[in-house]
Amino acid sequence: MKVNKEQLKRMKRNEFVRTAIEYVDTGVVITDPELPDNPIVYTNEGFEKLSGYSTDEIIGNNCRFLQGADSDKETVAQLRSAIQNEEKIKVEIKNYKKNGEFFWNELQIYPVYFESEHQTFFVGVQQDVTKRKMAEERSEHYFEQVKRLSTPIVPIDRKVSIVPIVGHIDDERIDLILKNVSAHIQKSGDEYLIIDLSGVSHFTSELHKGVYQLHQLIKLMGAELMLTGARPDFVLEGVQADFSLSSVKSFPSVQHALITIN
Ligand SMILES: Cc1cc2nc3c(=O)[nH]c(=O)nc-3n(C[C@H](O)[C@H](O)[C@H](O)COP(=O)(O)O)c2cc1C
Structure with a gap:
């Protein structure tokens, strides 16, 4: 294939963005809704660190594998509906790492049309906000005590x-x-x-x-x-x-x- 100047520029930019996403601390995954059960087809290092799983263990799974006993059912239903309707969504959900430890996941999901693939994929961005959530819970508890x-x-x-x-x-x-x-x-x-x-x-x-x-x-x-x-x-x-x-x-x-x- 012959590559013209414009395509070369775009390829360089793509590589630039891919490298940046690869190494940021935030979790990034891409899922393919045209495959059965919308599995993960791409994961970055940030998501490996966040979840404790390796790329091999992550690829091919639906992201619900992070959920557990205390993941809020109502929030999961909101996610399901947003994905069905191809809408972007931001939630905070309790998830679990490979070692069983829970963490609060600030999750954002975007439906993104990838021109090169002629199809929409979902991009998920995950941030561990456990410290902030715990501080909020503690301050709510103290506030209740003070009120009482x-x-x-x-x-x-x-x-x-x-x-x-x-x-x-x-x-x-x-x-x-x-x-x-x-x-x-x-x-x-x-x-x-x-x-x-x-x-x-x-x-x-x-x-x-x-x-x-x-x-x-x-x-x-x-x-x-x-x-x-x-x-x-x-x-x-x-x-x-x-x-x-x-x-x-x-x-x-x-x-x-x-x-x-x-
Ligand atoms: C791109 C993407 C990223 C997702 N990331 C997470 C995640 O980090 N944690 C989580 O609990 N659910 C995540 N989900 C949601 C689940 O994969 C699933 O859609 C949700 O549990 C609702 O569907 P279900 O009722 O079939 O499980 C993600 C979904 C998509 C499409």
Whole structure:
């Protein structure tokens, strides 16, 4: 075959790109959808390193060989549908290396038409994002802990619990307190709930509304709300508005409230 200047240029460029793909750290595979079960027909070094398998073990397999017990079924279904429809897709999926270790695979798949072959192939790009995913999972866990610790419910005796409110209160924290308190009362059958506001830095209208909602909720559940540590003007605020706290029993301190109960 005689090669003209333009073809030579293209061949050089192809070789240039192939060499680059061969040695990048990211996994790259190409699959042939015209062969039975869309097997891998090309793999680079990055994919060998990522998976722990050699080229010989990889070529000829469908990429699902990386999946295992904890690979999310919903994500696999998304992949199946994108491939069926020849659409590009990006997912994060739990995969397994040859030694059984799992890793989080940030997988991108592109349908690419290869002119030289007159057909569409799929190109998969795989990146190990385990460190980032683990850090995200840890920070979610810590955030949950902090949220839980920010609304502790302290049982005092058979019928009384205290919820000490500390720091800034916003709508999200109010929702959490309402949820936790209703679950707690249902379980414990408490008759009194003391909301202690002595650790609150700012008496805002959000807090006012939140305490009012708690009051309504607790009343509905057959228990009684007692407020301690609130500024008198805070309790009186909202008399004109829809959420008056004037019917809530308010005490200077938790001790004062407990004396009344016992
Ligand atoms: C190019 C390409 C690369 C793929 N790479 C991966 C991969 O790294 N990890 C994975 O779990 N699935 C990968 N898949 C998806 C699976 O091969 C398969 O399509 C998926 O499991 C859905 O099909 P199935 O239900 O027949 O298994 C890839 C698919 C293609 C086309």
